[in-house]
Amino acid sequence: MGRIGKYLPGLAIPCLLIVWWFAVTGGGRDTLLPSPEEVISVLFHPFQDLISTGSLAWSTLVSLVRVAMGFSLAALIGIPVGLLMGASRSARRFLSLMVEMARPLSAIALLPLSIIIFKAKTFSQLFGLQYLRYQKNLLNEMQLGMIFILFWGGVFPIILGTIQGVRSVRKMHLEAAGILGANRLFTFRHVIIPSALPDIFHGLKLGIGRCWMVIIAAEMLPGTNSGIGYLIRYSYQLSRYDIMLASIVIIAFIGALFSKGLESLGEKSLVLRSKER
Amino acid sequence: MVKNPSFSEAKKDDMTGLKVTNLCKIYRESTGEVNALGPVSFEVEAGGVLCFLGPTGCGKTTLLRSIAGLEKPDTGEVRIQSHPDGGEPVIGYVFQQGALFPWMSIFANLEFPLKVKSIDKDTRREKVESMLEMMRLSSFASSFPHQLSGGMQQRAALARSLVMEPDLLLMDEPFSSLDTRTSQELQENLRELLKKASTTVLFVTHNIEEAVYLAGKVIVLGHRPGRIVRRETIDLPDPRSRLSDSFTEYLVSLRKTFESLVSDQ
Ligand SMILES: Nc1ncnc2c1ncn2[C@@H]1O[C@H](COP(=O)(O)OP(=O)(O)OP(=O)(O)O)[C@@H](O)[C@H]1O
Ligand SMILES: [Mg+2]
Numbered sequence: 001m002g003r004i005g006k007y008l009p010g011l012a013i014p015c016l017l018i019v020w021w022f023a024v025t026g027g028g029r030d031t032l033l034p035s036p037e038e039v040i041s042v043l044f045h046p047f048q049d050l051i052s053t054g055s056l057a058w059s060t061l062v063s064l065v066r067v068a069m070g071f072s073l074a075a076l077i078g079i080p081v082g083l084l085m086g087a088s089r090s091a092r093r094f095l096s097l098m099v100e101m102a103r104p105l106s107a108i109a110l111l112p113l114s115i116i117i118f119k120a121k122t123f124s125q126l127f128g129l130q131y132l133r134y135q136k137n138l139l140n141e142m143q144l145g146m147i148f149i150l151f152w153g154g155v156f157p158i159i160l161g162t163i164q165g166v167r168s169v170r171k172m173h174l175e176a177a178g179i180l181g182a183n184r185l186f187t188f189r190h191v192i193i194p195s196a197l198p199d200i201f202h203g204l205k206l207g208i209g210r211c212w213m214v215i216i217a218a219e220m221l222p223g224t225n226s227g228i229g230y231l232i233r234y235s236y237q238l239s240r241y242d243i244m245l246a247s248i249v250i251i252a253f254i255g256a257l258f259s260k261g262l263e264s265l266g267e268k269s270l271v272l273r274s275k276e277r
Numbered sequence: 278m279v280k281n282p283s284f285s286e287a288k289k290d291d292m293t294g295l296k297v298t299n300l301c302k303i304y305r306e307s308t309g310e311v312n313a314l315g316p317v318s319f320e321v322e323a324g325g326v327l328c329f330l331g332p333t334g335c336g337k338t339t340l341l342r343s344i345a346g347l348e349k350p351d352t353g354e355v356r357i358q359s360h361p362d363g364g365e366p367v368i369g370y371v372f373q374q375g376a377l378f379p380w381m382s383i384f385a386n387l388e389f390p391l392k393v394k395s396i397d398k399d400t401r402r403e404k405v406e407s408m409l410e411m412m413r414l415s416s417f418a419s420s421f422p423h424q425l426s427g428g429m430q431q432r433a434a435l436a437r438s439l440v441m442e443p444d445l446l447l448m449d450e451p452f453s454s455l456d457t458r459t460s461q462e463l464q465e466n467l468r469e470l471l472k473k474a475s476t477t478v479l480f481v482t483h484n485i486e487e488a489v490y491l492a493g494k495v496i497v498l499g500h501r502p503g504r505i506v507r508r509e510t511i512d513l514p515d516p517r518s519r520l521s522d523s524f525t526e527y528l529v530s531l532r533k534t535f536e537s538l539v540s541d542q
Contacts, residue, residue: 175347176376179368180390180441190389194380 034242042246050243053234054136054226060250062141063215063227069142070150071211075204078155082162082203086196087188092163099159107153107214111145111221114152118144141226146218153214154207161203165196201266208258216251293358294323294477295344295445300353302339312502313339316353319496319505321477323358328488329481330531331498332538337481338373340503341447344479345370357445358477369443369476371451375434377422383409383433384418390441404440411466412436427454432463439470448480452487461519464490468517485535489527490517497534507534 018036025035042050046057053059084091085099123142124130169192177187219229228247235243301315314336321327331337342348344355345368357366377386387405396404409415412432422430435451452460468491471478482488488495489511497507509531513523 172372172374172376173378176370176372176378177389179345179347179370180437181367181393182389183393186393190392191378194378197380 032241034245038242039245039249042242043249050231051235051238051240053231056231056243056246056250058136059226059228059231059247060254062138063219063229064254065138066142066146066227067150067208067211067215070147070215071154071208073147073151074154074158074207074211077151078158078203078207079162079200081155082159082200083166083188083193083196085159086163086166087192099156102152103156103160105152107149107210108217108221110152111149111218114145114148115143115223118148121145146215146224149218150211150214154211157206157210158200158203161199161201161206162196164203165199166192168199169195198266201262205259205262205266208262209255212251212255212258292323293356294321294325295327295358295479296320296354296356297344298354298356300340300343300355301351302336302343302348303351314343314501314503315340317498317503317505318353319508321479321494323477324475325494326471326478326480326492327494327496328492329479329496329498330483330485330488330535331481331503332483332500332535335498335501336503337498338449341370341449341479341481344445345447360444361475366444367441369438369441369446371431371435371438371446371448373449373453375422375430377430377434377437379422382419382421383414383425386422386433387437387440390437394441408436408440411470412463428456428459431455435463435467442474443476446476446478446480448478450482451480452482452484460487461490467491472515485528485531486519489513489524489531490519495531497531497538499538506538507531 021033022036025033042056046060047055049055081095085095086092121144122140123144124137124139126144127139129139173191173195174187177191182190215227216229216232218224219227220233224230228251232244232247235241235247297320298318299316300318302313304311304313317340319327329337329340339348343350343353344357347370357368360366377383378389381389384405387408388401391401391404406415406418409418412435414429414433414436417425417429417433422433425433431451431454435448438446438448452463455463464487480491492511495509495511496505497509498504499506509527511527513521513527518524
């Protein structure tokens with residue numbers, strides 16, 4: 001089996017579902033649920049303007065860029081904090097209660113608060129680019145409050161994964177590094193970080209999955225008028241279920257792509273650790 | 278008897294490479310105390326090779342770890358001769374399980390201790406390559422540890438300790454997962470190498486033949502807590518032949534000590 005071949009078994013059940021879907025809605029019948037052809041037709045015209053909210057591609061891009069920003073921020077802060085908490089007992093004492101209390105607070109629950117704090121500011125306002133205001137520009141869609149809750153959603157799995165990675169470094173390897181003359185900094189850089197990598201990647205994978213769920217939910221809330229989550233809500237209100245289903249397909253597809261992508265990035269480090277004997 | 282464990286370096290003109298006095302180790306666990314070792318006292322002359330022979334669980338690893346400073350002994354003193362130019366002695370340690378870094382190639386593993394000492398890149402490459410050559414691992418330089426057999430991993434671990442040119446080399450059963458032939462070849466290599474370098478060597482094993490072939494002195498440890506039951510100087514000419522009568526005599530005599538340990542138990 002080739003590279004594609006290994007995904008074939010996993011497609012069996014989705015294919016059955018599509019066949020069933022076709023059987024109950026296809027053949028030009030007038031059903032509440034749109035037929036697969038209608039949904040596919042939406043998917044095949046990604047640049048067409050839909051229900052005057054912009055195209056499917058535009059909505060996807062807005063959501064993607066929001067996630068990219070929030071997730072990058074989460075990784076940029078989560079990994080160093082996790083490394084610090086994993087390596088230093090006093091940092092752990094200082095921060096772990098805070099992390100444990102903050103972690104269960106759903107990011108969505110924080111959206112209103114976050115919008116109050118950041119006063120619905122967007123990137124174009126932040127950078128003083130007021131003239132962009134009436135143009136169609138990505139920077140207009142980057143609300144700081146939204147980026148903040150994405151950061152919130154993504155950062156905890158990343159912190160916890162990184163701590164786990166640092167804490168599970170094998171004692172034998174630390175001792176070997178010490179015997180070979182390495183000081184704490186050298187050991188951290190060349191022993192602790194590389195052996196923590198598989199867990200860091202695992203945390204990143206969970207983190208981006210969370211971000212993707214948070215953004216869709218956040219965009220469905222009132223007060224938002226862009227992104228793929230908004231497209232779902234709006235098309236539902238206008239009873240355009242074909243657009244709604246097409247959006248759902250895109251969300252599922254991108255979610256899988258994210259986690260597969262990070263998985264393959266982390267694979268090399270994982271392979272080395274799992275094959276150790 | 279020295280009550281507090283302490284480490285100190287022997288005087289420079291002293292010909293003692295390693296001196297251990299009254300070393301004793303008790304592991305304290307929540308389930309109780311394990312009296313793992315000693316007290317043992319012994320010394321090795323600079324450049325000498327001493328081998329500890331003992332049954333499994335008698336505290337051999339504990340002894341090496343205490344000398345290397347990985348374990349804090351309960352009583353006793355360890356004195357290691359300082360580096361020829363007066364600095365801290367360099368200690369090489371070959372772990373029982375190798376302890377190679379699985380995320381680094383074999384080359385990078387050997388390069389690690391040289392990188393620590395910020396030796397320049399060309400010298401590092403040169404030293405690592407000649408060490409790999411000697412250990413017959415050159416073709417595996419870019420392989421990762423998991424791609425090597427257990428015996429090759431042990432050889433690579435030995436190479437990583439040797440490349441630092443240690444003053445004191447501690448080895449925990451370095452040949453245990455090699456077949457007899459490879460083990461003998463490697464022992465020959467090691468003998469050659471040790472003759473040239475002025476490294477003091479202390480290694481532990483439960484293979485009597487390995488001990489008689491490599492060591493200048495053999496000490497036999499009894500069952501836990503390991504105490505010295507026999508000291509033997511191996512007075513054999515170089516090159517040592519495993520087939521000579523005197524070699525076999527040492528083997529048989531040490532075997533008898535071992536058998537009596539088992540019947541004592
Ligand atoms: N960290 C530890 N905590 C508690 N007990 C220990 C610890 N390490 C070793 N021991 C105990 O101390 C004793 C000596 O162990 P050690 O590893 O030194 O034996 P060994 O002679 O190296 O054995 P082998 O030949 O099997 O490697 C054993 O009974 C072991 O159970
Ligand atoms: Mg042992």
